[in-house]
Amino acid sequence: MDIILVTPILAGILAGWLVNYLADVLPITRSFSRPTCRNCNNAHDWNEYLYLSRCQNCGQKRIPRTYIVLFVMLAATIYVWFTFSSLLNFFIGYILLIYLGVVLVIDLEYRIIMHPVSYVGAVIGLGIGIYTHGLRITLIGGAFGFGAMLILYYFGEAFSRYMSKRRGQLIDEVALGFGDVNLSGITGLLLGWDDIILGLLFAIFAGGIGSLLVIVVMLIRKRYKAFTPIPYAPFLIFSILLFLYR
Numbered sequence: 227m228d229i230i231l232v233t234p235i236l237a238g239i240l241a242g243w244l245v246n247y248l249a250d251v252l253p254i255t256r257s258f259s260r261p262t263c264r265n266c267n268n269a270h271d272w273n274e275y276l277y278l279s280r281c282q283n284c285g286q287k288r289i290p291r292t293y294i295v296l297f298v299m300l301a302a303t304i305y306v307w308f309t310f311s312s313l314l315n316f317f318i319g320y321i322l323l324i325y326l327g328v329v330l331v332i333d334l335e336y337r338i339i340m341h342p343v344s345y346v347g348a349v350i351g352l353g354i355g356i357y358t359h360g361l362r363i364t365l366i367g368g369a370f371g372f373g374a375m376l377i378l379y380y381f382g383e384a385f386s387r388y389m390s391k392r393r394g395q396l397i398d399e400v401a402l403g404f405g406d407v408n409l410s411g412i413t414g415l416l417l418g419w420d421d422i423i424l425g426l427l428f429a430i431f432a433g434g435i436g437s438l439l440v441i442v443v444m445l446i447r448k449r450y451k452a453f454t455p456i457p458y459a460p461f462l463i464f465s466i467l468l469f470l471y472r
């Protein structure tokens with residue numbers, strides 16, 4: 227194999243490994259700690275963790291997500307390698323890919339976007355935004371992305387409060403998490419003023435269709451629960467991928 231293929235394959239495996247690692251430790255310890263077994267809480271040996279071996283203490287296998295993430299990040303890295311013309315662009319696209327992978331996996335598993343993760347995203351978004359379309363367009367895009375989702379956030383909160391009063395029961399689920407507002411701001415920095423309106427509309431539209439599908443499935447299974455929050459993060463990420471990785 228030549229260097230043309232070896233580089234993206236190694237980079238892809240590294241990306242998958244990093245996303246798995248960060249998604250394993252950040253939501254639990256909020257630091258770059260040693261990952262622990264999901265079953266017995268025993269700290270993994272680095273070697274055992276690196277080679278995806280079973281837990282030495284209890285024999286627990288690694289969760290299926292580990293392998294899915296590895297495969298998806300490998301495929302995505304190879305795609306970025308062959309799509310982006312320069313090495314610098316590949317590197318930027320690669321870093322963003324790892325970041326989005328971490329946000330997506332943690333959001334799907336814990337339904338949170340942690341604030342420190344959002345700060346890192348703001349720095350990455352600002353850097354990539356300025357590099358691709360200059361400071362002004364980046365900042366306006368970020369402000370719009372943040373502001374538009376903030377309005378939706380307050381609207382959702384007011385709506386749940388109104389409904390709980392009317393029904394006389396407490397609805398503790400907020401329609402939209404504040405992490406989504408932050409991610410929307412990051413999306414704005416990345417897409418810039420040029421694309422943020424279209425990008426947000428796309429994410430909201432896709433989120434609507436996604437929730438409709440979830441409601442249909444819940445109705446079929448006869449387990450419908452009103453006020454199930456819409457997870458916007460996957461759709462915002464989908465929007466970023468669509469606009470930046472063509």
Ligand SMILES: [Zn+2]
Nearest residue numbers: 263266281284
């Ligand atoms: Zn174990």
